[in-house]
Amino acid sequence: MQNGSLKEAGDGYRPPFDADEFRRLGHAMVDFIAEYQQSLGTGSLPVRSQASPGYLAPRLPGAAPEQPEGLPAILEDVQRHILPGMTHWQSPSFFAWFPANTSPPSLVADMLCSALGVIGFSWVSSPAATELEAIVLDWLGQLLRLPPSFLSPQGGTGVIQSTASEATLVALLSAKARAMEGRPEEDALKLCAYCSDQAHSSVRKACMVAGITRLRALPTSPEHLHALQPEAIEAAVQADLAEGLLPCFACATIGTTNSCAVDPLPAIGQLALRHSLWLHVDAAYAGTFGLLPELSSHFEGLELADSFDTNPHKGLLTNFDCSTMWFREGRARWARQALSLTPEYLRHHANDLDYKDLQVPLGRKFRALKLWFVMRMYGAEGLRAYLRNRLECQRVFEELLAADSRFLVAEGTAPRFGLVCFRLAGATRQQSEVVLEAVNASGTAFLVGTLMDGQHTIRMAIGSATVLPRHIREAWAAIQAAADEVLGPVATSNGAENGLAH
């Protein structure tokens, strides 16, 4: 080390940005964001980016600058080079995959979270971060009508994971820890897990990560709306037991990615109990609809689950990342057994409160702020109204679909939770894909397709924070126009032709 040059650098050092500078930059960014938000839904930005792979590198320098640049130059580049490469998830006309909601309350809470900049791995590293998380998970658990055994007064444990993928992995590791207790190491190779062929890819990924090679992704059928059948699990478990294997984990889904299928929890829960399977319920997308009493039937049997996860960062106005997971009374100790480690520099007098032992990474943000702001600034009533608006949009779409004989709701699916799976009647896979691509290339709306029972299926996933029935009608007009191109105009004369079904 050259002390001379260090001394020079250090003694003369003035941080280039102070709080006043943050104030100036922050206000500029707020305005930039507000203008961006205003432009969404005006049609000025195609919902799906129309960029081609490799578009960006030729537009940017090959190296970082030596000298500082100002915010205006960077924002100009954002406008000119980044926005054209964005797929606008916050557009009211984004209907692809599942939504990734943001909202002003969540955005300002996230600003605070970033500025406080604490790493809440342990209680002492910021007591408020740990304690508020436990409190808001109880708040949200109550709003979602979770069984009391998932809430802290009855010994349940709530924790914010980054993603549902990580929640599934943590549940699987907990299941493994419980199943392996007292067993020889080599039994780890005998562990078996169960889910449906509609379960999210993260279940398989969790098994790959945890080294569990026997995941039984059990076939589902259109007759049962692609719900996992308990009989199928029972048969698979029996076959595995007969081979001397160790069934340990089942993942049931409320709201599968393809079609929002709902696995029957009461029967699966009984089966899990009988065979000592850890039952994880993955309700990543649909779980937040637990706020609506009129949808409570989908959540029946949840009291039999060992763990449950849903993503407020999908459908509850809280920006990524915020995946809320609950362990039923007593179950969190298996996660701790699987994941707990406390080196000396992390020891303190309240280690039993630490969230680091309920997740894979060590670091974690103060994400509870986002949920706290969202629940308070919307109020439970506002959250329910928001979810019901999405269901109303779904109803509008179903009505439009029903009025055009060229389309039909995909067999083996039931529109729910804002998702409608549909097909072009009698069209080939290629024709269907061409129609979908035409809609997406138009920039008016963005939807994605999937395969169900070998048939191409288009998913209308309604969930933007700003979606209203008029955006549904606009998207429908684009879909009809694309179908006109590929299939010819609609043959019926019920008024659907002009895209105005009511």
Add this chain to the structure above:
Amino acid sequence: MQNGSLKEAGDGYRPPFDADEFRRLGHAMVDFIAEYQQSLGTGSLPVRSQASPGYLAPRLPGAAPEQPEGLPAILEDVQRHILPGMTHWQSPSFFAWFPANTSPPSLVADMLCSALGVIGFSWVSSPAATELEAIVLDWLGQLLRLPPSFLSPQGGTGVIQSTASEATLVALLSAKARAMEGRPEEDALKLCAYCSDQAHSSVRKACMVAGITRLRALPTSPEHLHALQPEAIEAAVQADLAEGLLPCFACATIGTTNSCAVDPLPAIGQLALRHSLWLHVDAAYAGTFGLLPELSSHFEGLELADSFDTNPHKGLLTNFDCSTMWFREGRARWARQALSLTPEYLRHHANDLDYKDLQVPLGRKFRALKLWFVMRMYGAEGLRAYLRNRLECQRVFEELLAADSRFLVAEGTAPRFGLVCFRLAGATRQQSEVVLEAVNASGTAFLVGTLMDGQHTIRMAIGSATVLPRHIREAWAAIQAAADEVLGPVATSNGAENGLAH
């Protein structure tokens, strides 16, 4: 579903927050944050929270409100109930663990990231998110003087992970995939991994998650400044091979958590090559010092590593989460082999660019924006000046320490990368802990202790974005005052008594 009530809710629905509302809330939050930042370093907030476990629940309602509340009410609660429970990581007098930098450029970039709200799991989900990430990882890799084989022009691959823990896990899974290729499943139980007893706890946690039970955490010694000795790995590998086991992974650390020990990469790299071990280099904290040519000796031999990780969210002014990982040419394919899965709804024409296959979760944010803003708004020169300021602060602390005979730099450690490990000469563990607690309870500064070679060691980890030599002197005065209480005033007469060593 009750269509009547849905219709009512949906048709009448007006989202309670629009872009103008965001503008209003955003500006208010910017001002709140700027005021918070201004209060840091004034001594008005104790650096380590003085709250007791359970302090928060009695201060908050037991349930979410039914009706919406306004931002002012919430900010008042933040002020009254949350801030007293915060440990202020952004205080210039935060010297605990390692830092978690934020900076105004990073904060405003993060605002934009949250507002764009894209989930960049695949290229098509937002091309700019994927492409800018590849570009800025090359920029940063160049600044850090990484070997060219880690950068994209020579086939290397950069990816932003959430945490270094996840980077280590991904590296371990890649190592496992490579070692297991063509082998029977049961060989998974024979896999062995190697690191030093100073390696981060996340190495053990990664093994727990991946089901690798044979992690050899090899002893280090003060004579070698707690660096992992190649001879120790060689002996362990030989012993494992003799037992028919499968050595597959070594983790070397540049800048261990306890004392910033640096494992000798050239020798470990040769050994890893000889035994086909995947060599991961965990430089979570210290890696960003690669920006300084005067510290390049610590990074020699890096070209022999298979993967490398460092956290701009620790020491490079980029707020959490932003852990940058690079794979050497050709190595990323093993990560893809371990983690790749593409369900139908994620298929598109540019799947080979997808980042989802280089990480454990599926979801991911547009984190590249933060790095892009930071590199541009500081410039390479500004980043180097910032790092040199921390080294200058370290020098100041070493000088103060040397002038007070009651203290000494901990044996077996070398102050570097802004970290100074020190002890109270001749004090018992309890006395040392009492001094440390007195400093932390004073609120002036926050440091944590660790155990090295059985001795209590206090870590002065200098890394706040706003730290200046005067904060070091203030902290030193608090440390001396605490020592006065416990050990009595200093016996020497070199002027250190009054805390002014120069």
